[in-house]
Amino acid sequence: MKTYAFLPLNAIMIIMVILGSTGCGSDNNTVTPAPTDVLGVTTVDGTTIRLTSGAPLRVGYSAIAVKAQRPDGAKPQKITVRTVMPSHGHGCPVTKPIDGPMYGDTYRCGIIFGMPGSWQLHTTIRYSDSDSVVAVFAVTVDASDLVRNIRVDDERGYVVTMIPPPTWKIGANDVHFYVYQTSDVREYQPVDDCTMEITPWMPSMGHGSVGNIQPTRIEDGLYKGSVNFSMSGAWTITNLISKPYGILTNLTFDVAVP
């Protein structure tokens, strides 16, 4: 049995709680903290699919969780999420979560939205080779400054996103970067051979900081480092990304440290 349920945006609106709602009770027995923003809940052929995120969706990395439940308690074999921005016809990278396993009580992943606007998330829940359900959720993504698209030539482009901690603070802050490449803006492959050199800088005062840890690859396409802010105020983080053949790009992100 294969069911494909396309839920048009207006239909989804009925059953989905749009961004900004506070969560309903999350499961207490989850291994990792459960996302709390419910992006949508739908039932397709008896399978209830619930899509949640840890925070309102915005351009950049968003943590997503998908939970599928059947009355008989069957466990899905595999869940996949595919993204598409209908108005532009392109997708965006779907990654492992930066903070824990993909499979626990819920399936978790990260989505690196490249643009603000309306997106569709196609979730496929596979119970066996012949038994899967698909639900499509329409979501709205807010703007942010966290993603850079680098076009190297007509063939290749890169997507780099900075994943800030929940709040910036004085002191050491973990910072992650995802690097993906694409040739068709539909399929994205992680890039693992980058070297990164981050420099926090306070432009108003012309100084940086000491005690930063340069990002290194920890997962497919994922790099982890740490920036140390010595004072509150407006900072920038510059990331000079190199590939083995030379410099790929030099990106600057603005940061306000409260």
Next chain:
Amino acid sequence: MSLLITMITLGISVIPQADTVRTDGIPVREVSEVVVEASPLDDMARRAGLVEVQRGRTAATIVRDGVTDGRITTTINGMKITAACVDHMDPTSSYVEPENVDRLAYDVSSSDLTYGSGAGGTMNFSLLQPRHARTMADVGFWYDPNGSAVRSRLDINTSVDASAIRVAWVRRRASDYTAGGGVDVAHSGYAHDNVVAAVTTDLDKDQRITIRFLGNLATDVGFPSMLMDTRRAQAGVIGVEWQGAIKGLPVHTRLYSSWVQHIMDDLSRSHEEIRNRLFMPNMTMPMSASTRTVGLYSSVEFSDETSILLLAVDATSLFARASMNMTTLDGESTASMTNVGDVLLSSAAFIPSYDVMLTDDVLWRTTARIDVMDRRLLDDSFASMLSAAAGSSHTQALRMAISADSRLRFTTSTTSSVSVGLSRAERFPTHLEAFGFWMYEPNSNIILVGNPSLQNEVSYACDMFLSLHVSTITMSARLLYGEIHFAIAPWKTLGIENTAAVRNYVNGPTLQRFVTDVQVNAKLNERISIGTTISYVRAWYGQTDNAALIPPRTSTVYTNVQFTAFTARCAVRYVEAQNHISTVLQPENRTASYVTFDVNLLWHPVDGIDILFDGRNLADRRYVDHLSIRDVVAPGRSLTLGLRWSPTL
């Protein structure tokens, strides 16, 4: 056994220890101290064989044997007060007003372990002591046209039965001074007020209670060598001291609290200066810092015919914080930074000291000091930032330090002696060395970052002190060789910011020191004495570097003339060029040699009136003291005229 209190006074009068109660029949622990009468701090320091790091005309830091700051313990009647500024603007000595001090004293050995265990020993300032059976007032006024420096003083003492009270107030004001050759040094003016008060009561023959207070207020103190000036600095010390005897054993107990609040800013600096400075250009950066110290000291002495055992405890607790706000000149960007994030240092020391007369002429003293300290950072975000910068996450530590000193004193006659000593002095890092952040060192244009995982520094020294009196000639000589192991210094470079290197304190290479000091005084007749002093210090880090801010070899020749109502002192001081400079650790400039002429006159025309003249640098020589931060030129000719009126009431 000799019960003398040995005072080594460098050609100046011996001041008895007025604030100690002595119980009849009990041997008295001898002290070999350098004691100097109250006089302006630079003069007091110079006469005591000390020098100071100059940051302007005020707030100098005492240097002894080539070490300063955390390696010297400074106390006020045995009470500790902790400097708050992260840029050395308020050394402990800036909170004592020489006019309100009876004397400055320190042990001739390098490691007096009574109050601390730094390589430079302890400097103890004794505040004015209330006098029993006396009612008196003392009013003084001094004026120096160089910088229109005005100093005025009021000192009142009265007593009722067994109690005495004394209150003294000194007020100092000055505008910018003129350096030798006639150039004004901007931002060198200051305004200082200092009050000391003490009440003392003799409860009975053997018991005395003294309550002391010191309050210091500095406003608008300029620092030509720094980026900022002190806008307001308040400091206070209050303590109660009990001296007495329990079952015939002399006991001394002191409980005190001290606090400092220091506010500095660059609001007096021109926008042009701020815009063009090397460090943090285009920003104004007011900063505030505070410390609070609470302490308890208690000692008891056990003695028999030939020996004295002193047992003491010295406990302190320090809380410190400092922060800075920054705003661009256009007011568009703001930032704030913590320089010391809620530090709490609690320490306790046990100090046994044993004196024994081996023969009639040989005294053997052994002192130990066992310190335990708990140090912690209470501000989490600051701890995170500092740990990341210093690469260490030791925000809490419990440490122990063991120090010991052993010396022999041979008395060859009643007035001549030689003592030799060996010492090991282990000290904890200061709160700034461990937990300070972004402390600017203008002399070398470096930014200093504390290191929470610093280990203790250990100083080893052997010294010899010779004191000779042959007919009318008095001579003292001191030799010291010392090594400071795990010497705490900012050797590690973390990066470059704003053209300044960011350096981290680490336990670095051994600092070696060689100190020699000779003082000779000859009394030519009843009226005239002449003398000379020569001091030489070398301090170096093996093959690596010379230590910075080491005074060049200095020789002084002086003569004192004394008539019934008239005293004069003339001194010529020759300071050699300093070519042994630091080029790696704290790069500094060579300084040239110079000569200064000073004259000091005191005229006592009638009872109760003193007229003073203090002339410094009479030749108006333009020179840079090697210990002047950023080579600020020293004051030129200064002619202070003073009047003191002390009516007997």
